[in-house]
Amino acid sequence: MALKFAKRVADIKSSEVRELLKLTEQPDFISFAGGLPAPELFPVAEIKRVNELLLETEGQAALQYSTTEGFEPLREWIANRMNQRLQTNFTKDNILITSGSQQAIDLTGKIFLDEGDVVFCESPTYLAALNAFRAYGCEFVEVATDEQGMVLEDLEAKIKQYPQAKLIYVIPEFQNPTGLSWGLERRQQLAKLSAEYQLPVLEDNPYGELRFEGETLPSIKHFDKVGNVICTGTFSKIFCPGYRIGWLAGEEGILQHYTIMKQGTDLHSNTKAQREIATYLAQYDIDEHITKIRELYRHRRDTMLQKLDDVFPKEVQFTRPEGGLFVWVTLPEHVDVTPILQDCLAEKVAFVSGETFYPTSQKRNTFRLNFSNMPEDKIDIGLEKMGRVLRKYLEN
Amino acid sequence: MALKFAKRVADIKSSEVRELLKLTEQPDFISFAGGLPAPELFPVAEIKRVNELLLETEGQAALQYSTTEGFEPLREWIANRMNQRLQTNFTKDNILITSGSQQAIDLTGKIFLDEGDVVFCESPTYLAALNAFRAYGCEFVEVATDEQGMVLEDLEAKIKQYPQAKLIYVIPEFQNPTGLSWGLERRQQLAKLSAEYQLPVLEDNPYGELRFEGETLPSIKHFDKVGNVICTGTFSKIFCPGYRIGWLAGEEGILQHYTIMKQGTDLHSNTKAQREIATYLAQYDIDEHITKIRELYRHRRDTMLQKLDDVFPKEVQFTRPEGGLFVWVTLPEHVDVTPILQDCLAEKVAFVSGETFYPTSQKRNTFRLNFSNMPEDKIDIGLEKMGRVLRKYLEN
Numbered sequence: 001m002a003l004k005f006a007k008r009v010a011d012i013k014s015s016e017v018r019e020l021l022k023l024t025e026q027p028d029f030i031s032f033a034g035g036l037p038a039p040e041l042f043p044v045a046e047i048k049r050v051n052e053l054l055l056e057t058e059g060q061a062a063l064q065y066s067t068t069e070g071f072e073p074l075r076e077w078i079a080n081r082m083n084q085r086l087q088t089n090f091t092k093d094n095i096l097i098t099s100g101s102q103q104a105i106d107l108t109g110k111i112f113l114d115e116g117d118v119v120f121c122e123s124p125t126y127l128a129a130l131n132a133f134r135a136y137g138c139e140f141v142e143v144a145t146d147e148q149g150m151v152l153e154d155l156e157a158k159i160k161q162y163p164q165a166k167l168i169y170v171i172p173e174f175q176n177p178t179g180l181s182w183g184l185e186r187r188q189q190l191a192k193l194s195a196e197y198q199l200p201v202l203e204d205n206p207y208g209e210l211r212f213e214g215e216t217l218p219s220i221k222h223f224d225k226v227g228n229v230i231c232t233g234t235f236s237k238i239f240c241p242g243y244r245i246g247w248l249a250g251e252e253g254i255l256q257h258y259t260i261m262k263q264g265t266d267l268h269s270n271t272k273a274q275r276e277i278a279t280y281l282a283q284y285d286i287d288e289h290i291t292k293i294r295e296l297y298r299h300r301r302d303t304m305l306q307k308l309d310d311v312f313p314k315e316v317q318f319t320r321p322e323g324g325l326f327v328w329v330t331l332p333e334h335v336d337v338t339p340i341l342q343d344c345l346a347e348k349v350a351f352v353s354g355e356t357f358y359p360t361s362q363k364r365n366t367f368r369l370n371f372s373n374m375p376e377d378k379i380d381i382g383l384e385k386m387g388r389v390l391r392k393y394l395e396n
Numbered sequence: 397m398a399l400k401f402a403k404r405v406a407d408i409k410s411s412e413v414r415e416l417l418k419l420t421e422q423p424d425f426i427s428f429a430g431g432l433p434a435p436e437l438f439p440v441a442e443i444k445r446v447n448e449l450l451l452e453t454e455g456q457a458a459l460q461y462s463t464t465e466g467f468e469p470l471r472e473w474i475a476n477r478m479n480q481r482l483q484t485n486f487t488k489d490n491i492l493i494t495s496g497s498q499q500a501i502d503l504t505g506k507i508f509l510d511e512g513d514v515v516f517c518e519s520p521t522y523l524a525a526l527n528a529f530r531a532y533g534c535e536f537v538e539v540a541t542d543e544q545g546m547v548l549e550d551l552e553a554k555i556k557q558y559p560q561a562k563l564i565y566v567i568p569e570f571q572n573p574t575g576l577s578w579g580l581e582r583r584q585q586l587a588k589l590s591a592e593y594q595l596p597v598l599e600d601n602p603y604g605e606l607r608f609e610g611e612t613l614p615s616i617k618h619f620d621k622v623g624n625v626i627c628t629g630t631f632s633k634i635f636c637p638g639y640r641i642g643w644l645a646g647e648e649g650i651l652q653h654y655t656i657m658k659q660g661t662d663l664h665s666n667t668k669a670q671r672e673i674a675t676y677l678a679q680y681d682i683d684e685h686i687t688k689i690r691e692l693y694r695h696r697r698d699t700m701l702q703k704l705d706d707v708f709p710k711e712v713q714f715t716r717p718e719g720g721l722f723v724w725v726t727l728p729e730h731v732d733v734t735p736i737l738q739d740c741l742a743e744k745v746a747f748v749s750g751e752t753f754y755p756t757s758q759k760r761n762t763f764r765l766n767f768s769n770m771p772e773d774k775i776d777i778g779l780e781k782m783g784r785v786l787r788k789y790l791e792n
Contacts, residue, residue, distance in 0.1 A: 002594050003624065004562060005653060006510045006532070014656045022463070036461055044455035051447035059440035063636035065432055067418070099495055099640075099662040106661045110531060114402045115511075131660035135506060136402070166400060198398050228399065240459035242667030244495075257401060260410045264527035265502045266495040270666045271638030 008135050017127065017352050024350045030382035032369040033350040035176065035325050041293055042240050043284070050279045054272070062272045068263050070097025070247075071274040077281050078247050082231065085208070086219035094249050096258050099269045101206055101246035104232035106132040107265065108167065108202050108248075111257045113138045117166040120158060120199075122150055124328075124357030124366070126176045129169060129204065140359035141165070149182030152189045159197050168194065168201045172220060173208035174324025177357045177368040181322065184217050191223035200254075201229045206246075209238045209290055211323035212298035227251035235277055237325070238290050243273040297325070297372050303379045304371040311387030313394045318369075325372045328354070331365040335393060338364065343389045349382045404531050413523065413748050420746045426778035428765040429746040431572065431721050437689055438636050439680070446675045450668070458668045464659050466493025466643075467670040473677050474643050478627065481604070482615035490645050492654050495665045497602055497642035500628035502528040503661065504563065504598050504644075507653045509534045514561040516554060516595075518546055520724075520753030520762070522572045525565060525600065536755035537561070545578030548585045555593050564590065564597045568616060569604035570720025573753045573764040577718065580613050587619035596650075597625045602642075605634045605686055607719035608694035623647035631673055633721070634686050639669040693721070693768050699775045700767040707783030709790045714765075721768045724750070727761040731789060734760065739785045745778045 017033060024031035054062055069075070075095035082088045098104040105128075113119070115137030121129070123142035130140065141158055144151040149172060159165060170190070172182035182190075194201045203220045221229040227250070234246035248258055262268070280286070304327060308318055317330045331337060337353045344351065354366030371379065413429060420427035450458055465471070471491035478484045494500040501524075509515070511533030517525070519538035526536065537554055540547040545568060555561060566586070568578035578586075590597045599616045617625040623646070630642035644654055658664070676682070700723060704714055713726045727733060733749045740747065750762030767775065 003596050003650070004508075004594075006506065006508055006513075006562075008510075009507055009653050009657070012656055012660060014659065034461075039456035039460050042456055042459045044451055044459070047455070047459070048448060048451040051451070052444060055440055055444040055447070059443070060435035060438055063438045063440070063443070063638040064435050065430075065632075065637045099665075102660075103662045110402065111405050112400075112402055114404075117402075128660060128663070135657065135660055166402075198400075200399050236461075240668075241461045242459040244662060244664070244666045254399070257405050260408055261405070261531065263410065264408060264498075264524060264531055266499045266640060266662075267524070268640070269495075270640045270669055272636075273666055273669065 008137060011134050012131050017356075020350055020352065023345070026348070029348045029350060030374060030378045031350040032371070032374065032382060033352050034373055035370055036373040037237060037241060037293070038296055038372055041296060043280070043289055046280060046284050047276065050276050050283065053283065054275055054279050058275065062275045064271060066268050066271040068259050068268045070095070070269060071271070071278055074274050074278040077278065078233065078249070082233065082249060085216060087222040088219060088231070088249070090249050093252055094255060096248045096255050096262065097269050097274055098246045098248055098262070099266060100236060100244040101204065101232040101234040102128060102132065103265070104246055104248045105129045105202070105204065106135070107258050107261055108230065109133040109136040109138070110261050110265070112167050112200060116164060118162045118164050120155060120165060120168045121359065122170055122175065123361060124177055124354060125169065125359070126171060126204065127356045130359050133169070138166070142358065142360055147180055149186040150190065152186060152193060156193060159193070159199065165199060168199055169204065170201065170220070171204045173205050174210065174321055174326070176207070177326055177352070177354065178328040179319045179321030179324050179326045181217070187217065187220045188223045191220050191225070191229060194224070194228045195226040199228065203229055203231045205231060206234045206237055207324040210294060210297060210325070212294055212301065214322040227254070230254060238286065238293065239277060239280070243270070243277065245269060245273050245277055300371040300374070300376060300379060301327070303376045304369065304383065307380055307383040311384050313387075313391055315394060316390060325370050327369045327371060329367050329369060332394070333365055336364045337367050340389055340393055341367070344386055347385045347389065349385050351386075404533060407530050408527050413752070416746055416748065419741070422744070425744045425746060426770060426774045427746045428767070428770065428778060429748050430769055431766055432769040433633060433637060434689070434692055434768055437692060439676070439685055442676060442680050443672065446672050446679065449679065450671055450675050454671065458671045460667060462664050462667040464655050464664045466491070466665065467667070467674055470670050470674040473674065474629065474645070478629065478645060481612060483618040484615060484627070484645070486645050489648055490651060492644045492651050492658065493665050493670055494628075494642045494644055494658070495662060496632060496640040497600065497628040497630040498524060498528065499661070500642055500644045501525045501598070501600065502531070503654050503657055504626065505529040505532040505534070506657050506661070508563050508596060512560060513563070514558045516551060516561060516564045517755065518566055518571065519757060520573055520750060521565065521755070522567060522600065523752045526755050529565070534562070538754065538756055543576055545582040546586065548582060548589060552589060555589070555595065561595060564595055565600065566597065566616070567600045569601050570606065570717055570722070572603070573722055573748070573750065574724040575715045575717030575720050575722045577613070583613065583616045584619045587616050587621070587625060590620070590624045591622040595624065599625055599627045601627060602630045602633050603720040606690060606693060606721070608690055608697065610718040623650070626650060634682065634689065635673060635676070639666070639673065641665060641669050641673055696767040696770070696772060696775060697723070699772045700765065700779065703776055703779040707780050709783075709787055711790060712786060721766050723765045723767060725763050725765060728790070729761055732760045733763050736785055736789055737763070740782055743781045743785065745781050
């Protein structure tokens with residue numbers, strides 16, 4: 001084969017997580033690697049009923065082509081939900097349905113990024129966003145990040161240093177991979193910086209509804225006075241990821257560019273999936289459903305944190321998230337996680353090493369643990385095995 | 397707003413067809429504008445049963461994240477179907493499920509095209525492919541096209557003229573917009589040229605199954621000895637477009653690049669939609685279903701062609717397709733279709749003017765008529781109205 005591919009093909013590697021996930025499909029694997037919801041909570045019986053209703057009343061419309069913008073009642077529900085939870089001020093005209101929030105990220109790259117542009121991101125950050133943006137030839141600049149979010153003095157210094165910057169990408173709620181959330185002041189300050197330097201912010205919020213304790217804070221968008229903040233959300237974590245239904249929320253003038261770009265990308269998202277979700281929302285109480293998810297995940301998080309306290313060596317640090325799906329673990333700086341992961345895989349325990357979450361830094365002493373997808377007994381067994389492996393490496 | 401968008405944002409306009417479709421949503425409109433399947437043929441009752449079965453037996457898996465490549469039994473069905481119908485030699489490992497064949501086209505742009513690259517296309521060609529490719533900064537070079545397909549002497553001359561060419565895009569079966577199909581020799585010759593000049597071919601085939609008469613020819617891929625031809629297909633025209641499920645078929649070495657790029661674009665296509673279609677295919681006879689579609693569309697095509705013979709002025713030419721969804725109309729060269737379209741819209745009859753199907757030529761005397769989405773009586777009434785408008789412009 002001597003075909004000439006686009007330059008971007010050489011820049012993008014297969015996601016290690018997705019490759020690892022294939023390995024962990026073996027049933028006896030204990031996997032803390034993915035970010036999968038607990039499938040035992042999917043409302044399968046309700047969805048069966050939803051399909052009956054939908055196909056009896058609007059079957060033809062549910063199976064036909066539809067508008068790029070998406071199904072109006074669903075867009076309206078999303079706008080209301082965001083306004084209520086995140087103190088935003090959206091109408092249905094501010095919402096574009098996307099094929100998962102991954103597509104929202106990809107389209108953001110597509111409408112903002114030319115080759116050589118710079119994207120500011122947290123350190124560490126969501127690895128699949130890196131690959132989505134990378135396809136448009138951008139460079140990443142990591143901004144120092146602490147337990148309150150991006151360190152905004154560092155961001156401002158870097159904005160001045162990189163005039164080719166085009167976008168700020170953040171996950172302010174139960175961030176992937178750290179599980180940490182931004183403080184109120186940082187949210188307000190970021191909106192201010194975004195306005196001052198005319199830099200759009202993509203506020204990615206797939207996990208915000210999964211808060212187990214503490215108070216929900218207003219979104220960054222809440223503090224946006226000029227319309228530079230664009231939000232994404234998804235039904236993947238509060239309903240079912242298999243539908244691939246997410247959304248973008250932003251000012252109409254910006255959204256219009258997204259909509260035109262989405263036309264060329266996939267015409268529109270699955271009509272039936274959009275109407276199934278809208279029918280579910282009309283027939284059932286999703287808050288009741290989300291409460292069940294929160295309870296199960298809180299229990300699993302508690303199990304994980306307790307076991308980490310019990311079996312991990314004391315010099316290992318980890319986050320204590322108030323929600324979401326992930327705990328982030330930091331080993332002493334001199335320890336390389338690579339052989340530890342190999343030993344754990346040999347014991348049929350999987351997790352994701354932290355390296356891939358840093359676009360530029362070379363940190364080899366971190367890793368991510370998912371707690372939503374494994375039952376408590378497997379969390380216990382898996383972490384005990386990991387503890388034994390870790391002690392071997394840390395006590396040497 | 398002073399945000400800086402990517403350069404591509406200025407290059408891509410909203411599809412006129414999709415804007416027109418919004419207008420024609422008024423129920424008293426007679427629309428020959430879209431490319432919509434007849435919704436009265438969607439197997440709604442069967443899909444209701446499919447959902448019961450699916451949710452009873454594999455509900456959790458149908459609602460969970462899944463692999464980027466797609467659902468294996470569906471990929472296997474597609475490979476077998478293509479081999480049987482198009483004389484290809486695929487296995488499931490040659491198939492990547494996409495979010496409609498529109499995504500297959502977009503991903504083709506994404507893996508092959510850098511800014512300034514040239515794409516060869518038929519003249520006229522599918523307008524949404526133009527917008528998909530345009531997002532990657534390419535230029536189009538139209539190749540002379542006659543009733544047998546691309547004129548390959550012209551293609552070869554242009555390959556020599558444009559060394560920056562990266563891709564050949566063709567729709568060899570019931571082409572959108574002309575409704576015409578390529579002859580056998582052209583298919584064979586294109587595969588040969590593609591090998592000789594190491595230029596990949598995207599063989600887009602959404603309508604091939606909708607043949608009303610005449611013989612199905614082997615695909616261009618059938619003649620491909622080096623692996624340069626990549627095929628796309630879709631369930632939109634033989635099942636239901638609302639699912640947004642299509643596919644790419646090609647050599648594994650190429651498909652791997654597509655898969656990695658799709659990961660960053662939308663992770664994977666709707667899990668439940670893939671399994672619904674697979675369940676339908678296992679439980680029902682899709683050939684029986686496709687036969688019904690063919691019969692209805694043939695009848696509508698016959699109605700359209702008969703009426704065109706009866707009511708259009710004699711100097712107007714039109715194609716007589718053996719299948720698909722479209723008839724292509726050519727007015728005398730000096731006639732501009734723009735005011736004709738305006739007059740027809742005022743009479744609540746819509747069609748798409750041909751201009752947008754030409755990436756570079758300025759032809760204003762053509763238009764496209766869809767016959768799949770309107771019942772016979774509306775075809776008759778709509779064309780009578782159009783005939784009256786046309787006579788006004790042609791007899792002046």
